[in-house]
Amino acid sequence: MTKKKILITGGAGFIGSHVVRLFVNKYPDYSVVNLDKLTYAGNLLNLKDVEGKSNYTFVKGDITDAAFITELFSEHKFDAVIHLAAESHVDRSISNPLEFVMTNVIGTVNLLNAAKSEWKDSLSTRRFYHVSTDEVYGALGDTGMFTEETKYDPHSPYSASKASSDHFVRAYHDTYGLDIVISNCSNNYGSHHFPEKLIPLAIHNIKSNKPVPVYGKGENIRDWLFVEDHAKAIDIVFHNSKSGDTYNIGGHNEWKNIDVINLLCKIMDKKLGRKEGESAKLITFVKDRAGHDLRYAIDSSKLQNNLGWTPSLQFEEGLERTVDWYLSNEDWLQNVTSGDYKKYYEEQYVKR
C-alpha cells in the first residue's frame, strides 16, 4: 500500500468518526488529518480510541474560513480529501437555512478551491471524495427507487445545500479536471449518533421516560443503513471508483417511522426490564415537519455489482446493537445532551 496523507473533514461527527476510525486502524501507512470545527454535533469523545495513534492528527478549524483552508492545504500537502463536514439536520435547516449555505456550499467550495490551487500540477491524480445524501433526489411516492440517474429535486434547505455542493464538486471535475467522486447515502444509524435525529432521540427519550415525538402520522419512510456499513462503502468507493463517478449507498431496508419506533420500544422494554408495551405508551404524534419528504429508497445495485459492497447487518440486529451502545455509554449521552441541547429541544419540541 502506498503512503497517503488524507484530509477527512467532519471527522468528529457521527459518520465522520466511523470513517476516521476505519481508515486509521485499517491503513497504518496512511496519515489521517481530521479537520473539524467541533460544532454542537462534533465531539472528540467519539474518537477517544484512536486519538493516541501515530497516524492520526486532529486540527480544529472551520471550512468556511477560506484563508485557513488554503494555509492548511499548503502546510500538509494532502494526497486526497474525504469531505463529510456539514450541517446535517433537516429541522435545523428549516429554522436557519443560511448556516447550511455557509457550511455546506461555501465550505465545500473553499475546499475545492484549495485543492485546485494546491494540486494544480496533479489535479487528475489526487482525489476529492464528497460525501452526500439521497435527499438531493427529493421524495418518492409509493413505488420506485433513487438511482444514480435520478434527477436532483431537493425540498429542504438542507438537501438544497447538499445538492448545490454536489453540483460544485462535479463542476470542478468537468471544468478543471479535478479527480472527484461523490456518494449519496440513505439514513444512517448506529453509535455516536447525535440525539436530535429520530433513532437516538427516541432511545434517549424512552430511557428517560419522556414523550417520543413522531411527526405527522409516522407514515414517512426512510431506508436505514448501519453506519459502519456506510464507512466500509466509503472505503471501497474511495479506493476503487473511476474519477467523476457517483455511487448510491443504501441498505434496501425501508421502514415507516412508526414501525421503527415500535420496534425500538419493544427492544427497550426488553433491555430495561419493562413490561411489554410500556415504552410504546410514550409515543406522541406531533406537528409534521414542513415539506416532509414522504419516502426515500436507494437502489445501490451499481455499488454492489461494480465494487462488490453489501450491507452486513439486518436492521433488527443493528438496532439492538445501537441500543446496547447507548445504554452502556451514559456519559456520552449525558455530555451531548447538556448545555445547548436543552435550548434546541425546548424550541423544537416544547414551544411549537
Ligand code: NAD
Ligand atoms: P454530523 O452533524 O454528525 O457531523 C458533522 C460534523 O461536521 C461535525 O463533527 C461538525 O463539528 C463538523 N462541522 C460542521 N460545520 C463545520 C465547519 N464549518 N467546519 C468544519 N467542520 C464542521 O453529520 P453526519 O450525520 O455525520 O453526516 C456527515 C456527512 O454525511 C454530511 O455531509 C451529511 O450530509 C452526510 N450524510 C449523512 C447521513 C446521515 O444519515 N446522517 C446520510 C447520508 C449522508
Ligand code: DAU
Ligand atoms: O437520508 C439521508 C439523511 O438522513 C441525511 O442526509 C441527513 O443528514 C440525516 O439527518 C437524515 O435525515 P432525516 O430527516 O431523514 O433524519 P431524521 O432522523 O431527522 O428523521 C428521520 C425521520 O423521522 C423523518 O421522516 C422525520 C422523522 N422524525 C424525526 C425526528 C427528529 C420524527 O418523526 N420525529 C422526530 O423527532
